[in-house]
Amino acid sequence: MATGVLADEIRQKLGELSPAERKVGRVLLAAYPSAAFETVAAIAERAGVSGPTVLRFVSRFGFRGFPDFQAALRTEWDERNASPLQLYEAPGHGRPSEEVDEGGSLLDRAGKTFPAEVAKTLMELPPHDLDHAVRLLADPKLRLTLGGGRFTHLLAQYLGLHLMQLREDVRFLPDRDVERTATLTSLGRRDVLVLFDYRRYEQDKVVMAGLVRERGGKVLLFTDTWLSPVTSRADVVLPCRVTAPSPYDSLVPTLAVIETVVAGVVETLGEAAHEHLRKAEDVAQHLGLI
Numbered sequence: 001m002a003t004g005v006l007a008d009e010i011r012q013k014l015g016e017l018s019p020a021e022r023k024v025g026r027v028l029l030a031a032y033p034s035a036a037f038e039t040v041a042a043i044a045e046r047a048g049v050s051g052p053t054v055l056r057f058v059s060r061f062g063f064r065g066f067p068d069f070q071a072a073l074r075t076e077w078d079e080r081n082a083s084p085l086q087l088y089e090a091p092g093h094g095r096p097s098e099e100v101d102e103g104g105s106l107l108d109r110a111g112k113t114f115p116a117e118v119a120k121t122l123m124e125l126p127p128h129d130l131d132h133a134v135r136l137l138a139d140p141k142l143r144l145t146l147g148g149g150r151f152t153h154l155l156a157q158y159l160g161l162h163l164m165q166l167r168e169d170v171r172f173l174p175d176r177d178v179e180r181t182a183t184l185t186s187l188g189r190r191d192v193l194v195l196f197d198y199r200r201y202e203q204d205k206v207v208m209a210g211l212v213r214e215r216g217g218k219v220l221l222f223t224d225t226w227l228s229p230v231t232s233r234a235d236v237v238l239p240c241r242v243t244a245p246s247p248y249d250s251l252v253p254t255l256a257v258i259e260t261v262v263a264g265v266v267e268t269l270g271e272a273a274h275e276h277l278r279k280a281e282d283v284a285q286h287l288g289l290i
Contacts, residue, residue, distance in 0.1 A: 006076055007032050007227050008124070008239065009061060017060065023047040024057040032227070036073050040066050076226060109245045114252050117241040121253035122260065125238060132236045133220055134264035136192050140167060140272070142218070143191050145183065147173035147208070152196035155222070155254055159194070162262045165280050166273040173208075184208060189216035197221065197228035198242065198249060209233040222254055 027047040044051045058069040148156035163170045174180045193212045197205045209219045209230045221234040224242045244250035284290045
């Protein structure tokens with residue numbers, strides 16, 4: 001099994017499992033990944049099944065036993081929490097060229113890495129989640145609020161600036177505390193909170209998502225394949241790969257997903273998007289901006 005996608009594997013295969021095995025899967029996903037580090041007996045009790053059912057569950061995913069399952073999860077957990085410094089110190093990640101195993105020039109490595117990661121991200125993206133994301137972003141009755149993290153705020157702005165040209169009621173989470181608090185306080189049933197949260201996740205995103213869900217709003221999450229903790233509170237999750245030839249996570253695959261989503265919004269809004277864009281261009285011309 002590929003690292004970093006165990007939760008996705010469980011989620012995608014729930015329909016193939018027996019009713020008892022599905023209970024195990026739901027218990028693990030409800031408190032992922034901490035629940036998987038409990039004993040077989042504890043998981044079985046929480047799921048209301050037998051110990052052998054838990055063992056059959058892990059065997060369904062290619063593991064020889066429960067210790068192998070937990071070992072794979074520990075590897076995933078280490079990757080999930082890796083910092084740029086830790087990645088820099090790992091072989092082949094941002095090390096001087098003379099320390100890297102044979103792999104071609106920097107251009108060769110980049111030329112192989114980025115197209116492959118974009119292709120895998122788009123191939124692994126659940127179509128129903130993509131459709132759901134497009135429907136939320138294109139619904140004129142819903143107000144959109146976008147926010148990101150240390151680097152991913154750039155992606156939130158990129159998506160938001162496109163959406164502003166296509167529809168009304170699009171805004172960003174403010175940086176200043178008072179303004180951010182006021183914005184979050186105003187969120188309710190007609191709101192969609194669009195969050196970008198990637199490894200070394202930010203706890204405030206979990207709190208924001210919880211506030212929105214409590215008030216009947218929706219949460220759309222862009223994250224990596226290890227899945228932000230916001231996942232448990234999100235209505236839609238769009239996981240993206242982050243492998244890069246440097247010790248920094250790549251945002252290239254996420255950018256490809258964003259542009260795919262924008263294309264879907266354009267198609268869904270149709271003439272309404274065209275008219276909104278035309279009005280925006282007219283105003284920009286009057287202001288001498290274009």
